Amino acid sequence: MKWINSTDLQNWAQTRDCQEHLPFVIRRLIRATISNITFISFPAGGNIVYPGWDGKLESLEETEYIPKGLSVWEIGTNQDIKKKAEEDYQKRKQDTLGLNPSEAVYIFVTPRIWAQKEKWVDEKKKENFWRDVRVYDARDLEEWLEQAPAVGAWLARDIGKYPENVLSLEDWWNEWSKATNPPFIPELILGGRKEEIDKIKNWLISNPSSISLQSFTKDEAIAFLAAVILTLPENEKEYFLLRSLVVDDQTSFRHVTTTCKNGLFLIPTFEDIDIAIAYSNNHHIFIPLSPDNIVSKEKIVLSRIGRKEFISGLEKMGISKEDTEKYSRNTSRILTVLRRQLSPVSKQPEWAKSDKARSFLLALLIGKWEENKEGDRELVSEIARVPYDTFTASLKEWLYQSDPPILKIGETWRLTSPLDAFLALSPFLISSDFDNFKNVSLKVLKEIDPSLELEPEKRWMASVYGKISKYSKELREGIAQTLVLIAVFGDKVNNGGGLDLPYNSQTWVDNLVRELLNNADWKLWYSLSDILPLIAEASPSSFLNAVEDSLSQNPPPIMGMFSETEDTFTSHSAHQSLLWALEGLAWDPNLLGRITLILGKLARMDPGGKIANRPINSLRSIFLLWLPQTFANLEQRLKTLDLLIEREPKIAWGLLINLLPLAQDIGSFNYKPRWRQFSEKTENRVTIKEHLEGIIGILDMVLNNVGVNGERWCEVMEHFSDFPSQEREKVLCKLSESINSIKEGKLELWNKLREILSRHRSFSDAEWALPEKELVEIEKLYNKLEPKDMILRFKWLFDDWWPELPEGKAEGNYE
Secondary structure, eight states, X not given: OOSSOHHHHHHHTTSHHHHHHHHHHHHHHHHHHOOOEEEEEOOOGGGGGSSSOSEEEEESSOOXXXXXXXXXXXXXXXXXXXXXXXXXXXXXXXXXXXXXXXXXXXXXXXXXXXXXHHHHHHHHHTTTOSSEEEEEOHHHHHHHHHHSHHHHHHHHHHTTOOOTTEEEHHHHHHHHHTXXXXXXXXXXXXXXXXXXXXXXXXXXXXXSOEEEEEOSSHHXXXXXXXXXXXXXXXXXXHHHHTTEEEEOSHHHHXXXXXXXXXXXXXXXXXXXXXXXXXXXXXXXXXXEEOTTOOSOOSOEEXXXXXXXXXXXXXXXXXXXXXXXXXXXXXXXXXXXXHHHHHOSSOOOOGGGSHHHHHXXXXXXXXXXXXXXXXXXXXXXXXXXXXXHXXXXXXXXXXXXXXXXXXXXXXXXXXESOHHHHHHHHGGGOOHHHHHHHHHHHHHHHTXXXXXXXXXXXXXXXXXXXXXXXXXXXHHHHHHHHHHHHHHHHGGGTGGGTOOSOSSOHHHHHHHHHHHHHTTOOHHHHHHTTTTHHHHXXXXXXXXXHHHHHHHTSSSOGGGGGGXXXXXXXOEEETHHHHHHHHHHHTTXXXXXXXXXXXXXXXXXXXXXXXXXXXXXXXXXXXXOTTSOSSSOOHHHHHXXXXXXXXXXXXXXXXXHHHHSOOSSOOOOOOOOOSSOOOOSOSSOOOOHHHXXXXXXXXXXXXXXXXXXXHHHHHHHHTTGGGSOHHHHHHHHHHHHHHGXXXXXXXXXXXXXXXXXXXXHHXXXXXXXXXXXXXXXXXXXXXXXXXXXXXXXXXXXXXXXXXXXXXXXXXXTOOO
């Protein structure tokens, strides 16, 4: 079995590709057959047009085709071989380019068969000009390629022969990594696996032996080896790649090991690996194992890619930060699942075929559960309609298969990728499955948290008092997660045919959530806090209707979520999950108005507490001008704020002040839905122009609502120096118009203006200092506000050790 023969090489010689790439082939053959190289240079591709030797090599070892010491190479693809060889020889004899010819071996290479090469070589040797003279033609190259099968397999594919059952590791990686868009990169595969990387590196440089690596699929194990090699220094990388072959059948494996006796890195993918291991004294044998291999004892089990490294690798591939988080969550950081989600066309997994799918459907609906939780076991048995042990026994068969759809981590059963499983399996669900799922969903989600039977100060010790929920948080999250998947993707499965439901998927979920939240008391709202963001994502309309209905009651049941409990270290409250749920939906421009009014009501009713996450803070983060946490554009956001001013004026005023610019400001990222997409954008970038327009818009609202309240004017003037210059002029003009009408808070505003004057005049050379021209205008207003009462007029001088003087104070002047 030869992948490249002399006829192939002669046909290749007719092409321009041969002229450009034959030097590259020679270089690869050299690197594939020796390792002790002092210097090597074989320009290829576009570099062949430059003057100089076609190749130059200094080797510390000798083989059949590579002389020890210095050798110089000339390469010709011309049909008239002798003419080309003679021209090159005479040219280099006249100008050796600074070499001592008595120390160098001259080698001429042609991809054609030269029948008279020995006669020509003998003639040149008699001249005793070079240390030795050699010619390698197509027959020599054919034999040399047999000694370097990885190069042979690579070249065969390069010229269009495509050898069966054998692939160079480099070609294998190119095919495997580029099947996705964007292509996989080595850094992704290696992330967080330092221990395994070190073991593979040590194996590569050790004496020939076998090593076994187990991952979720054999391909992932091979990809890991390729990724390790591809991240080595250039010389080492080329050395190992040119000796590495992926072999798919025993016949090809025997051929490779027969033609090349030692020094290869072979990756057999066939089942009878004993045949391969038998050659591990002569070659490095890499055995990729899938999870179903429970026989091999001596093996490296590849750990899960680290979350941080997985996200970093995806970002390096050009995937947005938001999508990297979703892929990390939706794929369980398993490359096979990720490949299906990034591939334009993906192979249907074995477990998703019609004869296998039924055993997974029930696990699909539940999503995940705890085996050591009796309530979970009972519910799984109920929905499966078989004893729990019978059901899980059918799942265990898949735990050790390649590309498993389900995982068992400790006592937790969970789908490897809920989205992947849903898209593959949901077309097999029938109407009765959904009816059954609805019943168990309501049973689980309507359970009231038993800890609420205790006094608030004892709830953190609920487990001690035996007040433990019947169902696990994992089960509750799994069910809520399935509701989201049905709502968001249900109508898209089955080639757009949707699920076996009486109406569209979103309506079905809306009805279920409406039934769940109908007339919910504070205990149910509180009990749902662990999954409320998912409930909101599953059915935004039913969720918002229920929240609005609850807020309209007297007293509002939902406000029970704001009660705080404390343990030894911190405070706890369920209201944070309500805010996260609302923040998640606020990304939708169409829902922003409703959510803003809801948050406005919550802010008005907020009893306060030690926990910093409050409704007013959620509003600020949503509308923050330089980092808005919504996909609504600026015009939509400003209109929504107008609505809030109309409905909740006091809350709106506080929000507007908090949205005014600050020299040093901080923002935060709000909760985002897991699966529901509210915009084609992945992030809401704000331009400088839009930010400036936002400041102007907010300031106009502020000036329209500030009135003649001195305390409100104090809040405005706190931000004065951070306003754009034109807007500062507008503020002073408005204040000038109102100043004679200010009664309430007049003294406070007078003090605030003096503070501004003192600070900016004391540091007049600072970049942030206001120009004296503006300070003069402020001083005019300051003087108009001066109290008539003598005590109030001078009292401020005695309120502080270092009074704020309107004329400012020079640095170092303490008099």
